[in-house]
Amino acid sequence: MKFFVDTADLQEIQDLAATGLLDGVTTNPSLVAKTGRPFLDLVAEICEVVEGPVSAEVTATDFETMLAEGQKLAKISPKIAVKVPLTPAGLKVCKQLSADGTMVNVTLCFSAAQAILAAKAGAAFISPFVGRLDDVGTDGMGLIADICQIYSRYPSFTTEVLVASVRHPMHLIASAKLGAHVATMPPNVIRLLFGHPLTDKGLAQFMADWQKTGQTILS
Numbered sequence: 001m002k003f004f005v006d007t008a009d010l011q012e013i014q015d016l017a018a019t020g021l022l023d024g025v026t027t028n029p030s031l032v033a034k035t036g037r038p039f040l041d042l043v044a045e046i047c048e049v050v051e052g053p054v055s056a057e058v059t060a061t062d063f064e065t066m067l068a069e070g071q072k073l074a075k076i077s078p079k080i081a082v083k084v085p086l087t088p089a090g091l092k093v094c095k096q097l098s099a100d101g102t103m104v105n106v107t108l109c110f111s112a113a114q115a116i117l118a119a120k121a122g123a124a125f126i127s128p129f130v131g132r133l134d135d136v137g138t139d140g141m142g143l144i145a146d147i148c149q150i151y152s153r154y155p156s157f158t159t160e161v162l163v164a165s166v167r168h169p170m171h172l173i174a175s176a177k178l179g180a181h182v183a184t185m186p187p188n189v190i191r192l193l194f195g196h197p198l199t200d201k202g203l204a205q206f207m208a209d210w211q212k213t214g215q216t217i218l219s
Contacts, residue, residue: 001176002052004184006164008032010045012187017049024052026105026127026164026184028083029059040076047077055105055125057083058093066093074102081105081124086114091121098122105162112146119157125182130175131165140165141174148179169193 002023005016008031016022025046032039043056054077058069070082070093081103084090094104098121105125106118110133118126128147130140144163151157160181166172169192172183 001180002182003190004052004055004162004182005190006031006166006184006186008035008037008042008046009187010035010037010042010049013046013049016187016190021190022050022052023182024054024081024184025050026055026083026162028055028057028107040073043073043080044076047079050079052079053081053103053105053124054079055081055083055107057107061085061087061089063089063092066090067096070097070102070104074100083107083127086118091117094118094121094123098124107164110143112143112150115147115159115161116150119151119154119159123159125160125162127162127164127184129165130163130171131167133165134167141171141178144175144180145178152179 003021004024004026005013005022006026007013008027013025032042035042043054047054056073058066060066060069066084066089073082074080082097083105084093085108086106094106097104103124105127106123107127109115109126109128115126128143130144133140133143147161162182162184163175163180164184166183166185166189168189175183
């Protein structure tokens with residue numbers, strides 16, 4: 001399973017990339033706005049830090065402007081996955097950009113039917129929002145199960161399931177069990193994956209026992 005970080009904070013991206021565990025980045029207009037940075041410059045810098053896909057979202061809603069924005073974003077780097085909304089216009093843009101060899105991340109997916117449309121439009125990624133579904137009393141992980149099952153039945157569908165709106169580690173674990181290809185998580189959720197009280201307890205015991213020996217490896 002691939003790990004993407006969902007942020008536009010360059011320092012956070014650099015720190016997580018240094019672990020070797022980061023496979024890509026997803027951004028959106030809200031995350032970019034928090035940085036106060038010029039959008040195109042920031043996206044270009046992110047592409048220099050990570051080796052994998054970097055999702056950069058269009059801001060228009062009509063076909064012509066979305067397409068022009070997507071084409072401009074794609075010129076920043078071959079790593080760019082142009083992010084478009086799951087609307088009729090967005091899927092038209094997806095179809096054209098994909099045909100031109102550009103990766104497209106279709107976002108704001110909330111149903112299996114929408115995921116089928118995105119796959120047929122040639123999306124590289126489909127982004128179902130599990131946390132937002134949970135917020136309105138719907139089973140977000142049930143949607144991931146449905147999409148993974150449907151995609152597995154059709155070898156011609158090459159779209160990867162990119163689980164978004166991940167709120168906690170259990171969203172990630174459940175997604176991995178279902179066979180989702182990617183999970184994009186905020187930095188704090190990724191860091192939660194490292195933690196376990198028994199790891200902390202075991203390490204503290206090891207260090208205490210080592211100090212009693214009076215030795216040092218680097219002496």
